[in-house]
Amino acid sequence: MKYTGAQLVVRLLEQQGITTVAGIPGGAALPLYDALAERGTIRHVLARHEQGAGFIAQGMARATGKAAVCIASSGPGATNLVTAIADAKLDSIPLVCITGQVPLSMIGTDAFQEVDTYGISIPVTKHNYLVRNVADLLQVIPEAFRLAESGRPGPVWIDIPKDVQMASIEIDTLPQPGRPDAAPAVDMDELRRAAELINAAKSPVLYLGGGIVTAGASAQAVMLAEQAGLPTTMTLMALGTMPSDHPLSLGMLGMHGARFTNYILEESDLLIVLGARFDDRAIGKAEQFCPNAAIVHVDIDAAELGKIKRPHVGIHGDVSQVLERLLPLIQVQLRKPWLTRVSELRSRHPLLMPGLENPRSHYGLIDAVASALDPKHADDAIITTDVGQHQMWVAQAYPFTRPRQCLTSGGLGTMGFGMPAALGAAIAEPDRTVICFSGDGSFMMNIQELATMADENANVKIILMNNQSLGMVHQQQDMFYKRRLFAVDYQRRSDFVRIAQGFGIEACDLDTAEDPRAMLADALNHHGPCLIHCSIDVEAKVLPIVPPGASNIEMIGG
Amino acid sequence: MNMRESQFNPEQFSKAVLELTVRNHPGVMSHVSGLFARRAFNVEGILCMPVGDGAQSIIWLLVREDERLPQMVSQVAKLEDVLSVARHGADHRVFERLEAFFA
Known part of the structure; x- marks a missing residue:
């Protein structure tokens, strides 16, 4: 079967299960758009600015957990995407971003709408490609989806010169679609040490991050909290992983967390950090965060273990698989004294929400x-x-x-x-x-x-x-x-x-x-x-607030 | 990179040598050097040559041995085009032998 590069891209997207893409066409992407039009299988959402297309794709990916696709042309089309792609990188959102590029022979000549998309995309992506040969698409497109969805997800950028989109190739069968890699094996010794720390702790706190969402581990995380009697705080990325009305929920921690949340963390003797990365808005001044707590840290990204805080037990793995093996080792605990103290702090330092009864505030x-x-x-x-x-x-x-x-x-x-x-x-x-x-x-x-x-x-x-x-x-x-x-x-x-x-x-x-x-x-x-x-009132404030650079217990207001 | 410092005060800091086996294609040097630059970690020396049939290269990096180095090694190891990372002591001879060219 004979395909052009552009037709091949469309076929490979179909194989990945892509039914909708967001983007904006332009000169260097026209062969790809023509192939989309000819094939008629993929719905295209025509954004009004490429950054919009990038965020539309992000909305699809964040809502479903599957890699979503955005498309743009070369030059300004590509540069306009950069913010949305960088945003996906920082929040570990799986995206595959495809841009047109000037023909290979014109790369490096300052051609019309030429920009070094490959170079620009390096620091804002998980991985990136400049496709120099039509045959490379057979490997690059499935691999891009595999990478976007494997381990810690992220955006992958594929830059395809116009002549590569137009070149033709004869192939018998299409390659298999890219699928996420298996998660790394869990170190059972570390896991047992984590269980011992949790079982022995007097005032532990569970700290959930966006990794819980990615791993689909929220039910297991809630089970861990209930089994071990763990008051549970969530980062901004993890909100919803434990229902906000759950008796163990402490809500969001950090810069705009409730006073009681940050005070409870301050008194913890063990932090169980699952799929979170000790972001500065969450932990304030790192050296003064939870000064008396040992740390159990689970993350799919090995580089996060010890990046900001050195864990006493660090477990590299998929948090859902880790919890599956950890839960049987965790003793059921009522933890009366600690949970009584937690309630005391909660009622003494609640989140104040002035004007709650007024729908116009x-x-x-x-x-x-x-x-x-x-x-x-x-x-x-x-x-x-x-x-x-x-x-x-x-x-x-x-x-x-x-x-x-x-x-x-x-x-x-x-x-x-x-x-x-x-x-x-x-x-x-x-x-x-x-x-x-x-x-x-x-x-x-x-x-x-x-x-x-x-x-x-x-x-x-x-x-x-x-x-x-x-x-x-x-x-x-x-x-x-x-x-x-x-x-x-x-x-x-x-x-x-x-x-x-x-x-x-x-x-x-x-x-x-x-x-x-x-x-x-x-x-x-x-x-x-x-x-x-x-x-709304311009004088209304978000309170409490931890001043930039201060420790989390130095809150103002609220 | 800060070559001047390494020439004038070669003994002021303890050094380490990293040996990266990478996929050999245009752009892999950008990935590696860009990672060190954007994480504000100084590279004192860099050397890159293709090996075998040219599908792979080895990149040698001369870096400071400090408390941030393990984090840098973890970050480098995450790069898709980096196939392996080995860490050697400063006594590794690869840069030593080059000193004649920088005299």
Whole structure:
């Protein structure tokens, strides 16, 4: 059978089970687009900016756990993707990114729309390729999917020159699709040592990270917590792995964690860290984090063991497989004294959520959205956020109940993530309601994707908290820079309701609603895209806050 | 890289030699040198030659032996094009023999 490089790419994507891709065509990607058109098997979501395409693919990947694909042309198409790919790298999201490149003979000549995509993509990907020969595609495409989904997932970038896309090749059979590698064998001696530490601990805390989501290990993690009586904290990436109303849940730790959470961690004598990487926003000043705790650290990435904190027991492995073998070794414990102390700290230093009863204030709006969802389907909803104050309020206050419910840009903290990621999640999981909490600053960074959302008629509800400011910067200038507010408040008020309507999206404004709760319920519970606007107070703060560089117990406010 | 320092004060720090077996293709040097650069870990010397039929190369790195080196070795080992990493002491002769060319 004879294929062009472009036709081969399409066939190999089909074999990987890819049914939808997001992207934007351009000169150097036209053969690939022509092959997609000719074959007609893969749905293409036409984004309005390549960064949007990257985040749409991320939304698909984060909602399903499977590698998703984004496509762009050479030069600016490729550079526009960089932020979304870097974001996937930092949050370990499996993506395969395919870009067109100028023909091989023109590489290095500063040709039109030529950029060193291979060089640019090295530091932001798990792996990358410049395909120099059409036959190499047979190996590169399956391998890209294998790498993206193996071990610690991540983005893989494939740059394909236009002449390689057009070259033809004769092959009898297509190669097998790429599948994730088997996880490394678990060291049973280390595992037994971990069990001994857990069984002997007086005041242990379970600390869950995004690896729990990736490994599909949340039920096992909750079982471990219940069996051993472990109060459990989660990173931003792990929210939902233990339901927020679980009696052992301490919510999120770190910079904007509740006071009680950080105080409980401070008193722990053992930290059991599963699929987390001791990020600075989670642990504050590393040397002063949990000063009296021994550490058991489980991670699929061996380089994470000892990177920030040296574990007493470090286990390299898939956290689901590790928990499967660990659980039988863990004694059932009620841990009365420690859990009594935990309750005491919890009631003495609770998370304060002022204005919770007012649906037109920050915490109140988040609570009202959660309550307005039809209770039968509330757990099915997917929540995405943008980045900033609203993101932290959602992390603190939204009642997450399952993994892959909360999709947020954790590591890179990319404003503009929320809306295109919500669109991708809605495309991948069309039966779910997808709610995107955003702020006006973040929303305007990928606002053009409203047009894509209208094209797709996706079931996405955007809750826009508008403080006419870059709220988190405003807060930090206020608190840490003597309130010298600079380059932070927007001078003119944008009319987001009219903007959304201009893109063909329904919109409503809680500011002028007679009954904001009724308006919310109506907007959330019928199908299709909708923007829900609400002004909030620019002086509202995310509290408590650990000042940058301080230890986690030096919280301000809350 | 900071060659000047290594020439003028060769005994000021303890050194280690890393031997990486890598896939030989354009770009693998960028992967390795870029990793050291972006993690702010100095490379004092670098040497690369293809071996065997040219499908693989060996990259020799002369680096500082400090508490961050094990982390760097772990990160290097994660690179897909790096097939193996071996760590040698500073007494390894590969760079020593080259000193004549830098006199």
